Amino acid sequence: MTTVEKTRLYLDRIAEKAALNAFLEVYPDEALAQAAEVDRRIAAGQAGPLAGKVVGVKDVISHAGHKLTAGSKMLQGYTAPYSATAVERLLAADAVIIGRQNCDEFAMGSSNENSAYGPALNAADESRVPGGSSGGSAVALQADLCDLSLGSDTGGSVRQPAAFTGTYGLKPTYGRISRWGLVAYGSSFDCIGPLGKSLEDLALLLEVLAGADEHDSTSSSQPTAPYRAQLAATPERPLRFGILRQALDAGDDALHPTVRTALTQKMEALKAAGHSVEVYDFPLLDYILPTYYILTMAEASSNLSRYDGVRYGYRTPNPANLEDMYKRTRAEGFGREVKRRILLGNFVLSADYYDAYFTKAQRVRRLIQQANDQLLQRFDALLTPVAPGPAWQLGQKRTNPIEMFLADIFTVQANLTGQPAVAFPAGQADGLPIGLQLMGHPFQEGALLQAARVVEGV
Numbered sequence: 001m002t003t004v005e006k007t008r009l010y011l012d013r014i015a016e017k018a019a020l021n022a023f024l025e026v027y028p029d030e031a032l033a034q035a036a037e038v039d040r041r042i043a044a045g046q047a048g049p050l051a052g053k054v055v056g057v058k059d060v061i062s063h064a065g066h067k068l069t070a071g072s073k074m075l076q077g078y079t080a081p082y083s084a085t086a087v088e089r090l091l092a093a094d095a096v097i098i099g100r101q102n103c104d105e106f107a108m109g110s111s112n113e114n115s116a117y118g119p120a121l122n123a124a125d126e127s128r129v130p131g132g133s134s135g136g137s138a139v140a141l142q143a144d145l146c147d148l149s150l151g152s153d154t155g156g157s158v159r160q161p162a163a164f165t166g167t168y169g170l171k172p173t174y175g176r177i178s179r180w181g182l183v184a185y186g187s188s189f190d191c192i193g194p195l196g197k198s199l200e201d202l203a204l205l206l207e208v209l210a211g212a213d214e215h216d217s218t219s220s221s222q223p224t225a226p227y228r229a230q231l232a233a234t235p236e237r238p239l240r241f242g243i244l245r246q247a248l249d250a251g252d253d254a255l256h257p258t259v260r261t262a263l264t265q266k267m268e269a270l271k272a273a274g275h276s277v278e279v280y281d282f283p284l285l286d287y288i289l290p291t292y293y294i295l296t297m298a299e300a301s302s303n304l305s306r307y308d309g310v311r312y313g314y315r316t317p318n319p320a321n322l323e324d325m326y327k328r329t330r331a332e333g334f335g336r337e338v339k340r341r342i343l344l345g346n347f348v349l350s351a352d353y354y355d356a357y358f359t360k361a362q363r364v365r366r367l368i369q370q371a372n373d374q375l376l377q378r379f380d381a382l383l384t385p386v387a388p389g390p391a392w393q394l395g396q397k398r399t400n401p402i403e404m405f406l407a408d409i410f411t412v413q414a415n416l417t418g419q420p421a422v423a424f425p426a427g428q429a430d431g432l433p434i435g436l437q438l439m440g441h442p443f444q445e446g447a448l449l450q451a452a453r454v455v456e457g458v
Contacts, residue, residue, distance in 0.1 A: 002051050003035040006147075006296060010054050014099070014145050017353055020098045021120045022139040026099035029233070034096045041094060049208055055090055056146045058137045059100045060107050061192065062181035063087050070183045071105040071115040071133075072149055072256055074307050074314045083179020085213045086150060086192050093208045094226060097147055102136030103334045106304065107152055107185045109133050113398055114337045121394075122164060124432055128391040131161030137195050138165040147328070149195040150207055154185050155292055156386070156411025158193035159423035162388035163435025167423045169195045170202045170449075171412035173442045174418035175220035176212035177206075184303040186296035187218075189415045199449050202422065203227040206445055222443045230446030232452060239451055240276040242379035243267055246285050247410070258429035262436060263385060266426070269389035269458035280375060280382075282413075284368050285427035290407060291368065292412040294348050294361040300338075301345025307333065340401065365416055372417045381451040382439040384410045386423045390432035420445045422452050 001009075011028050031054070041047045057063060057090045060070045064087075069075040083091075090097060112135025113119045120135040122128040123143040134151030137375040141149055151158040153171040162169030170193050171249040177192045184190065189210035194205035206227045213219040247255060247263060270277050307316035309329030316332055319325035334342070348357035375382065387407055397404040414421035419442050426436040438455065440448030 003023050003038045003096060004032060004281060005209055006052070007031050007035040007054055008100065008110050010098055010146055013143070013400065017123070017143050017145060019116050019121065019126070020123055020139050020143055021102055022136040022145055023056065023099045023134070024069070024102050024117055027066070027097065030100045031096050036146050038094045038096060048092065048097035049204065050090060050093035053095050053147045054098050055095045055148045055150060056099055056101045056137060056140045057087060057097055058103050058134050058149070058151045058295060059411045060103060060152050060183040061087060061150060062096065062183075063100070066100065068100075068183070069116070069119065070107070072333070072335065073116045074339070076116070076314060078095045078313055082181065084192070085178035085215060086209050087181065089208050089440045090150070095148075101134075101149060102132035104135070105338050106183065106300070107133040107154055107157055108300070108337050108341055110156070110404050111392075111397065112136065112161075112361070113394065114335055116335055119394060121191050122391050122432075124165070124389070127393055128432065129164070129394055131387075131391060133157040134161045134195065137169050138169070139164055141165065141167045141195055141197055147197070148201055149182055150205075151195050152182055153191045153193040153415070154189045154296060155415050156408050159386050159411050159421060159435070159437060160197055160407065162423040164391040164433060166196060166433030167195055168199060168202055168425070169193060169387035169423045170206065170445070171414055172206065172210070172370055172445055173420045175218050176222075176420070176443065176445065177209045178216040178219045180213055180215040185301040187303060188299065189296055191415070198297045199231055199424065199453055200228065203231045203446075220443065225446045227446045227449060231449045233450065235450060235454065239380045239454060240278070240378065241270055242278055242375060242382045244281045244382070244384045245279045245281050247384055248279065250388075254388060255385065256434070258427070258428050259385045259389060262426040262434060263383070266436065266455055266458065270455065275454070278378070280378075282375070283372065284371055288368060288413055288416065289409060291361045291364045291414055292408070293405060294357050295365065297341045297345035298349050298358050299345070301342045301349060306333075309333070333427065337401075340405070341391070368413070369417050372413070372419065376441055381438045381448060381453065384437050384439070386435040390434050395417070414439050418442060420448050422448055424452050424456055
């Protein structure tokens, strides 16, 4: 099949599956023109590593000349003036970008229900959420609407949707992939991450995207690696896996029995295959979510202060004066969840509470990082669930933000520590996909993917 034929097929499927709301916009003419050029390059023997691959991009990643809304009314009609480094690298590798994908507003959410343009729906059961915030990116793979997706992960926003849709997602080490052109949520947490239909897809995308970027001062100059070759290689020795005791001991109300069964079965299978498996305690587990949400909300309140109706984006009509314009623009442009996080972020950064909340959370983050570093001296990778259970019903948790936040209990650790983590399918619960997660050593994504292949294969 030529790239043009494949692109036409995907465009037809996107139209057929429009009810899933995975894509906010597709680029049919542009995608077909790109595909024709890729076919020409393939015929000339000049094709890049992503030639023949059709890719969707989450609507928080800038693509020059295309709409960029971050799933928000605040940026409705905004056109990106430049492309993210990640998008430039996709195009340089001869990927065909087919459209922009639905997501929670400003990447804030665990269900994709916070999008101003309606939720994406889980293709396994359209009454269920697909996970968030990269829900559209995962559903597009689940429903076979593209080959690869580019998402973002601030507290699990690549991995949780991957688990809920039976796909694969990688949160790389912080700084491994440039954040230039990514709409900022929590700047010390945000990562652009690949989603795919296999571990090979993740390795391929990482090879294209990884590396330093002069535009992003937080991007790392650590050398990249041949990730596909590392994934294909057999480990030189038995691996050492750590499994979280609190996950194994959680009651059925905290962890779905099928998720626990999947975890214990993998534990026994790894032992039988000759690998070392040890159950570990993480005494700071109860502090992970409060620390994460205090810090990300503080960073969000700062990052989103730029949306004031003056420079770009939504502006309220007919304001009475400048102050009224500021207030009404932000009240009307932001959704409920974004406003909640901005208000809480402003609260923890206020003069009276800065030390009590923000400063203390920074100290606890450091303690979590130190405890995690000690764990990684004992293990090659840490195995946990991705989420406590499968995808929930649309609307089920929207009225209880605490319950929604608890869905992130296993994923936010990797964002607090900056380490890489990969999610992969682990069967089904109640007829819905579930996933497991491996967290590994910083800048050792190749070894992490190789370990995931081991776990997947036992």
